[in-house]
Amino acid sequence: DYLFTSDRLGFRNWQEVDLAPLSAMNADARVMEFFPSTQSEEMTVAFIERMQIQFSEHGFCYFAVDVLESGEFIGFIGIAKQTFEAEFTPCIDIGWRIAPAHWQKGYATEGAKRCLAFAFDTLELDEIVAIAPEVNKASIHVMKKIGMQKDHTFAHPLLKDCPTLVNCELWGVKK
Numbered sequence: 001d002y003l004f005t006s007d008r009l010g011f012r013n014w015q016e017v018d019l020a021p022l023s024a025m026n027a028d029a030r031v032m033e034f035f036p037s038t039q040s041e042e043m044t045v046a047f048i049e050r051m052q053i054q055f056s057e058h059g060f061c062y063f064a065v066d067v068l069e070s071g072e073f074i075g076f077i078g079i080a081k082q083t084f085e086a087e088f089t090p091c092i093d094i095g096w097r098i099a100p101a102h103w104q105k106g107y108a109t110e111g112a113k114r115c116l117a118f119a120f121d122t123l124e125l126d127e128i129v130a131i132a133p134e135v136n137k138a139s140i141h142v143m144k145k146i147g148m149q150k151d152h153t154f155a156h157p158l159l160k161d162c163p164t165l166v167n168c169e170l171w172g173v174k175k
Helices: 016-026 041-058 107-122 137-145
Strands: 009-012 062-067 073-082 091-098 127-133 149-155 167-174
Touching: 009 073, 009 107, 016 041, 016 073, 041 073, 062 091, 062 107, 073 107, 073 127, 091 107, 107 127, 107 137, 127 137, 137 167
Parallel strands: 091 127
Antiparallel strands: 009 062, 062 073, 073 091, 127 167, 149 167
């Protein structure tokens, strides 16, 4: 049961069957290149539980995403509440993480555009932001393609021990 769909993708709440494929993604150094480290299965369980709580409390999260044609799980795309210490938090950000077999197919852009429509039209939110390390050119490219504008660069407090990742860009788009 999908909460909503785009042309090729289905967006849904998390299920137990998502643990194995998401754990594999989170353990893949290519997927986690712009994060401090890969993530253990325990960290993945905690992530899924956080997303389920956000969904039950707010009606949104980083949604589990499947390819409609095959039903194959490809990762997540969605919006989530961010509360780490920064001048622009609390805020709602958009994010994505997709398995390498599904890179270069336009899924991040397609899914992010659909999630923005959900955020603005269904949830009636006013603004969505996106955050990425300056070195993550692929995600910044998606931010541009979905109509976001760069606001500023900042030192991310959760990445202060990661010199190559600490300088992040904040992008935003209003309804």
